[in-house]
Structures are given as C-alpha cells and as structure tokens.
Amino acid sequence: MVLTVHHLQVSQSERIPWLCEELGIPYELKIYQRAPALAPPEFKALHWTGSAPVITDGDLTLAESGACVQYICEKHGGGRLFPTASHPLYADFLYWFHWANGTFTPTIGRAGMVPDGQDGGGNPMVAYSKKKRDDGFKGLDARLRDNDWLAGNEFTAADVMLVFSLTTLRYFVPMELAPYPNILAYLKRVGEREGVPARDEEVGSGDGVGPGRGGARVVLQEVGEGGQECPVAGPCSQTRRLMLGGILHML
Numbered sequence: 001m002v003l004t005v006h007h008l009q010v011s012q013s014e015r016i017p018w019l020c021e022e023l024g025i026p027y028e029l030k031i032y033q034r035a036p037a038l039a040p041p042e043f044k045a046l047h048w049t050g051s052a053p054v055i056t057d058g059d060l061t062l063a064e065s066g067a068c069v070q071y072i073c074e075k076h077g078g079g080r081l082f083p084t085a086s087h088p089l090y091a092d093f094l095y096w097f098h099w100a101n102g103t104f105t106p107t108i109g110r111a112g113m114v115p116d117g118q119d120g121g122g123n124p125m126v127a128y129s130k131k132k133r134d135d136g137f138k139g140l141d142a143r144l145r146d147n148d149w150l151a152g153n154e155f156t157a158a159d160v161m162l163v164f165s166l167t168t169l170r171y172f173v174p175m176e177l178a179p180y181p182n183i184l185a186y187l188k189r190v191g192e193r194e195g196v197p198a199r200d201e202e203v204g205s206g207d208g209v210g211p212g213r214g215g216a217r218v219v220l221q222e223v224g225e226g227g228q229e230c231p232v233a234g235p236c237s238q239t240r241r242l243m244l245g246g247i248l249h250m251l
C-alpha cells in the first residue's frame with residue numbers, strides 16, 4: 001500500500017510532502033498544476049471538496065491538511081511529530097496545531113479580501129478581520145520569542161501546519177513580516193532544516209508522478225524589490241518577501 005500525496009502546485013498541500021520528508025517515510029508524489037487559478041478537473045475528481053491537499057492510501061481518500069497530517073504521523077510515522085497526552089508539550093502542541101490552520105490561515109485569507117488601506121465600503125467586518133489578523137501575527141511573534149518551535153523546544157506537526165501561512169500564502173496575500181523579528185528568526189530556523197537525510201530516489205518524471213523527493217531541502221530565500229509573479233493576483237508589489245525555496249520551488 002503506497003501512500004500517495006496529491007499536491008496542487010503552490011498551495012497549502014505543500015505541507016504534506018514536507019511532512020513526509022521530515023518523517024522520512026516512503027510516499028508517491030503526484031503534482032497537479034493550477035488550471036489556471038484553481039485545481040484542475042482531475043484533482044477535483046479526487047474528493048468532493050476539490051481542495052488540496054488530498055492523500056490516498058489503499059482504499060482511503062482523505063482531504064483537509066490537519067486530517068492528512070495527523071493520519072500520516074499516526075499511521076505511517078509511528079506517532080512522531082504528533083505528541084500525545086503523556087507528552088509534556090501536549091496541550092501547547094494541540095493548541096498551536098489547531099490555531100495554525102483553524103484560525104490563522106482563514107483569518108489572513110479573510111483580511112486579504114480587501115487590500116490594506118481600504119475599508120471595503122465601510123463593512124465593519126473588514127476592520128475586524130484586519131485586527132484579528134494583526135493580533136495573530138503579534139501573538140505568534142510573542143510565542144516565538146521564547147520558543148524555537150510552536151509547541152516549545154521540539155519541532156512538531158504544528159510547525160508543518162503553520163509555515164504555509166508565512167510563506168507561500170504570501171503569493172496570494174502579500175504581507176510584510178519585517179515588524180515581526182521572532183517570526184523571521186523562526187523562518188530562518190525552518191529554512192535550515194534538512195527535512196530528512198538524503199535518500200537516493202529519483203525525482204518525479206515529467207508527468208508529475210514520482211517517488212518522494214528524498215532529502216528535499218527547505219531553503220529560505222529572500223526575494224528582492226518588486227517581488228515576483230503571483231499566480232493568481234498578478235505581480236506582488238511587496239518589497240521584502242521571504243519564501244521557502246526547496247519544497248516551494250521544486251513542487
């Protein structure tokens with residue numbers, strides 16, 4: 001039974017191959033290009049939500065990042081990166097694991113629907129959403145002041161859930177991270193991770209199907225003035241953007 005990761009390019013499904021690399025488990029990676037902005041029909045056919053990520057494992061088809069991450073850690077990773085009740089960091093882990101994609105990612109998305117500096121026709125939800133987003137960044141920065149990782153001193157699946165919102169999501173919703181030095185330092189730590197020790201496996205073939213990219217290295221890249229093309233929103237004007245290379249640019 002081969003675990004297959006269905007990855008939509010430049011999307012939050014990048015969490016899943018990264019997790020597999022961190023765990024060092026075998027998996028098959030199937031890559032889908034956006035067509036042009038949303039997932040292509042063959043991806044939409046995998047699961048009724050039509051949303052990435054999706055994994056398949058034998059007869060099982062599973063969507064939703066958190067469910068995929070927990071399933072893989074518990075079924076294929078021997079519970080690694082997913083602390084349980086007896087672990088001293090359990091409650092912190094649970095909190096940040098759920099906050100990362102249950103609150104932070106949607107809050108950023110909602111706030112990003114109206115560009116900063118505009119009030120969305122006086123809709124009070126706009127100011128509310130932007131405050132919630134800013135509170136999220138401040139709270140996260142404070143958390144990372146005294147903790148190397150979200151749950152404390154150990155890298156966990158909570159970090160795998162979070163990083164997309166600080167990196168690739170900025171293709172779609174430009175965000176300035178300079179006011180948050182602890183978040184920047186955290187991203188640098190993430191960028192220095194090896195994922196897993198290199199394995200001698202072929203990188204996927206031209207049709208986007210292939211074995212895991214053993215040893216995929218997560219490299220933090222700094223992108224200079226002017227930013228680069230956003231796949232959906234057109235050119236990003238953000239001046240100083242940090243992004244994860246490695247997984248981001250390979251996938």
Ligand SMILES: N[C@@H](CCC(=O)N[C@@H](CS)C(=O)NCC(=O)O)C(=O)O
Pocket residue numbers: 008010011012013037038039040050051052053063064065066101
């Ligand atoms: N909460 C869901 C969100 C999934 C989601 O919105 N995925 C986006 C990728 S960032 C997607 O599939 N967009 C393309 C589409 O809907 O066609 C999760 O974490 O799995």
